[in-house]
Amino acid sequence: MDYINRLDNFDGPAVGEVAIEAQLYEEAFAIFKKFNLNVQAVNVLLDSIQSIDRAVEFAFRVEEDTVWSQVAKAQLREGLVSEAIESFIRADDATQFLEVIRAAEDANAYHDLLKYLLMVRQKTKEPKVDSELIFAYAKIDRLNDIEEFILMPNVANLQNVGDRLYDEALYEAARIIFQFIANWAKLASTLVKLKQFQSAVDAARKANSAKTWKEVCFACVDAEEFRLAQICGLNIIIQVDDLEEVSEYYQNRGYFNELISLMESGLGLERAHMGIFTELGVLYARYRPEKLMEHTKLFSTRLNIPKLIRACDEQQHWKELTYLYIQYDEFDNAATTIMNHSPEAWDHMQFKDVAVKVANVELYYKAVHFYLQEHPDLINDLLNVLALRVDHTRVVDIMRKAGHLLLVKPYMIAVQSNNVSAVNEALNQIYVEEEDYERLRESIDLHDNFDQIGLAQKIEKHELLEMRRVAAYIYKKAGRWKQSIALSKKDNLYKDAMETASQSGDREIAEELLIYFIEQGKKECFASCIFVSYDLIRPDVALELAWMNNMVDFAFPYLLQFIREYTGKVDELVKDKIEAQKEIKAKEQEEKDVISQQNMYAQLLPLALPAPPMPGMGGPTMGGGFAPPPPMGVMGMPPMAPFGMPPMGSY
Template sequence: MSSLRERFYWPTMRKETNAFIRSCYVCQTAKGIHSNAGLYTPLTLTFVRHPRNQLLHRRGRHYEGSDLTVLFPGYFLKIGYTPEYLFLLQTILRSDPQGAVNFALMISQMEGGCPVDYSTITDLFLQVLEINLVTFPNVADAVLANRMFSHYNRPHIAQLCEKADLTHYLYSNNMLQYIEGYVQKVNPGNAPLVIGQLLDDECPEDFIKGLIFQNRLLLLTQFLEHLVSEGSQDVHVHDALESSRVMDYINRLDNFAGPVVGEVAVEAKLYGEAFAIFKKFNLNIQAVKVLLDSIRSTDQAVEFAFRVEEDAVWSVIWASEDANVYNDLVRYLLMVRQKSKEPKVDSELIYSYAKIDRLGDIEEFILMPNVANLQNIGDRLFDEALYEAAKIIYGFISNWAKMTCTLVMLKQFHSAVDAARKANSSNTWKEVCFACVDAEEFRLAQICGRNIIVQVDDLEEVSDYYQNRGRFNELISLVESGLGLECAHMGIFTGLGVLYARYCPQKLMEHIKLFSTRLNIPKLIRACDEQQHWKELTYLYIQYDEFDNAATTIMNHSPEAWDHMQFKDIAVKVANVELYYKAVHFYLQEHPDLINDILHVLSLRADHTRVVNIMRKGNNVAAVNEAMNEIYVEEEDYDRLRESLDLHDNFDQIGLAQKVEKHELLEMRRVAAYIYKKAGRWKQSIALSTKDNQYKDAMETCSQSGERELSEELLAYFIEQGKKECFASCLFVCYDLIRPEVVLELAWMNNMVDFAFPYLLQFIREYTSKVDEFVKDKFVSLSEVKAKETEEKDMVAQQNMYAQLLPLALPAPPMPGMGGSGLGRGFAPHPPMAGMAMLPMPPSGMPPMGTY
């Protein structure tokens, strides 16, 4: 701007200059990137004066014709002048080629259309380009480097370059990449000549080999055609030549299945031919995929997308995740944006900036006037994990909810808390809170949590999230901080009580007593019951006036819950009368020293007769029994000790047995064996009895045990000890348990058959008695079966007899001519004989007749 002010001045100069620069295609695409992008040949100028050039001044000098490049069509309209634009363009082109380009762009964008035909403008520039190519071959450098010219006659330009010996010039100036571009894009058919010139210029072999490899198909085709022209009949030569002519067939033929042939070409690795097929049949998506996936040329893909201008094609390019694609796309969108303002163009421009991490350009762009759909593009950036760019968009449109989500993904938790405060949404607070918990930012999580737990429905969700991750102390701290909030509700106090019950029971009772009026007692009762906090559970039952449950809890869990004064207060308030008598039993068993006190409390409510009966039956108190047994042991009163054992069993039986089994008195040791027998410890009792030669006690114990092994072991013991009489006695005491074969074996092997003989006689007698009874039962059973069969036969014979008499007993139809009724065939029934009666008929026969 400062350079312009040194030479010119007019009103609104800054505003119009800025507008011109933003609309200049060349400035947007070439300046700052390529230093030699313009044309090189300045021509002789003829100055053209404007009729009203006195309005513009050049710091004391009149405005000259070459300076018309600073004017734009809008100014001509303002002053009401219609110049001959073609003449002006020709004049400016001679003196300032770049200015001519700018001027041509400006008139092409005039309202109402361009005043000069586009073909005329193109021809004018091509004429100048031809002059420059012939005169200065280095102009080809600009053509190849900028890649800005897509609408020109490539063969014609190639011929001009060849006339100027372009290959030698490019190689001499170390522009090898432009040689590749010339061979591949401008004139591929001239590759052999280019290679020959490079050989003459002593070009490095590596570059020449690479160029030959890239154009091997074209060179091979020319070689194969030469062989055929020389008369070669080699089949392989002809097959290879046919393969090399695929492109020619593609260009000449139209009536073939393009998609199918294109896929076949891809499979055959004929990628150039496949691209040509897809392009010919307008299968642009498949074509661009070949360029990207097979040929791997992003530049060609972008150039192709520029040409077809289809969203689907650009989508394929965007999916390639190539940064160069987005750089080219940015330039393309900036060019398009100069011609039209569309939401899609602006949105895609922001997206392209984000893909190449040009965040500063995004900030600058959204501050300028634009028509981008910022909400949609922000969501798109977020979905594709471009969080930094999404943060800029959401911050600009003040979408604090999405801004919070974005900051969470960026792990910027402090900023996320601030954004959540602006969003002031429960879901937003929860998202930040949970993210902070996972990141162990518990201070920030607590700030968020306080804004969540004030909502009754969200408190449970936050609690579950903390607990599932084992953050119990942090959760308790969060809920404790919520007690002081103005909007603290019952759920917070109850939830804290549940947390204390689970993870911090030492604080539970204090919390219940402080906030009993603000608790959901039924919910907390369930929690205490699950966690087995009986004392706190009893207190809650009392606060909830459930005295029956309170009394039951105390009696069932007395080690933790029982308190005498508290139980007395509860006992007079229970509604279930049965609890009175259960309380009496409870005190008799566990607190007999306080039985009088509890009976005094219940005296006005309980049935005295039932209480007396309970007391009579309930004198089996462990402490009393053990005290009495101890006295009997000390006094060696074994008779009363045995009587006490028979009457009362509520004491430590094994402990007493162990204590007296080593007593000096035999009768006390017999008491120990008796205790073991009552406790079911048969072996210990038998061992103790046999040790003291109390064989009768040992045999009785075996008999009561019902165990065959113990009885047989005792028999073996008597044989070992030579106790033949005890052996014979044991056979009869344990008669039902001992097996006869064992007895015979032991008696025969130990010469004690005489002592076993009474047992054998008894066993044989018992066995024969059983056999006799069995035979008798069998005989009776057979007699009953036989009698039943005889009865059935008599019944059948009787039925057969009546069946034979039945036809004679039926009346016959009356004879013709005879009055009255009569018997058939003149027969009449004989009257029964005097003194005789008719036999009774069976149910199926005729009814019995009475006697005469």
């Protein structure tokens, strides 16, 4: 060190390097300092002696930019960000701005960084610098400076800066940036963060993006700003894909009434679609069931019916579910729902309309069971509607098994014209039980498809006379004459017996009945019987029986009638014969008149040429003689046949 201080004439840089290699750092520093090699000197302090304080002191002494720059770099490496930035400013060194920015951000030294960036900006036009400058302003809350800065010429990437400010939750600064660059979507998001919901809605309107609308809407919902949320929501629900998301967001937070109000407002939109009407129906099903039916009826053509059907089924709104099934032409499901969820879903008039349209035939009979159990007073009305579709035999069997056959008597009367055996037998059974013999006889007359003999056997011993009479009538219709007559005789119904015998056409039966009356001493009946069976009973038998049983007086009217009948017949025969003779004479006279007329016409015709001579007809004969001439007619001419024919005898 003594030599260094005393000697001047030596190669300072070379000796300084030798001193560093020999680790004589103080001597090296003294040599560089003596020869004014300030950069090398400060490097020895920083690198070898590692004393930043002495380096700073040395920099203050020499006041050289390069020295300050070296000090600043060393300070930056040591994490002395503020001191490093101050040193860079003293050095007027802008080359290390990237490292300085990075270090300042890590150390949150934005006040110092701001001074450095202002210095750097004077030397270079880098987007990074301007961008970091704005960010630094935001970090130290100098918003007015940001507004002034962006109004001046700059090369900052404002979009990136705005995004970065937003990510760093520097929303006021981000608002300034996004508003300046007219990025309405990000501005709306920023305003939402700032709780400036009205301004956020205005920004969203300018952005007109579904994503932005949803963000603002959901933020307003969370803040319970439902009026603003509805404004946003109306711009979202017109998109089918976003409607469900909005609905779920409201519902998950329990804002059912507000959501319903939003959907009701959406019905009046020009771009209202099926999804809005359907979603409102689903909401009514869940939260306002009293409005569901009215909504369904008003907008049935604009609903997604399957979706609403699922909602009504889930919420157990059976009446509305039935109506939707009908509108969707699912009549089988509608009928099943009504029957499974009566009385809530049941309406008689509606069920009748549905019942006639179902495709599954089994539902008809299920409906019969349902009405039998729930509404027996209306079962005939239902059956009359289904009369053309149901199997009457099966319906009768159902009612018979249930023990309520009498309940459907009006229905059976209405369909008896089909002449179904089961219906006929059921009605006949009812008439027998009710002893309504008039209806029973009418049924038997009009509808013959039933077990006639079985019914007759059932009622032939009935305590009511008219019923036994009906049994005799059935036997008569079935051709069992003897059984019918025997039953009528047993009940002293002689008129019926006579009529049956007459209708039988059997002479033996009629004469047996006649003998029965004689045996019973029924003289009047004897007289009536021979008249009723007039065509069957032989006259000689009738007269013989009357004479032998002293009943000639009662048979005398019959005898008179018989004589009168036969007299009439003889008269008719005589008359017929006379008329036949008259016809023969008239015919003969007519033939004579025809011949006379023919002769008259023949006389009026012109003369005919003589016929050529023929053997035996006049002229020379084969024997050489002459035949006699033909007879001459009027005026000496041969007679002519009528209408120009050759005269008779000319051949």
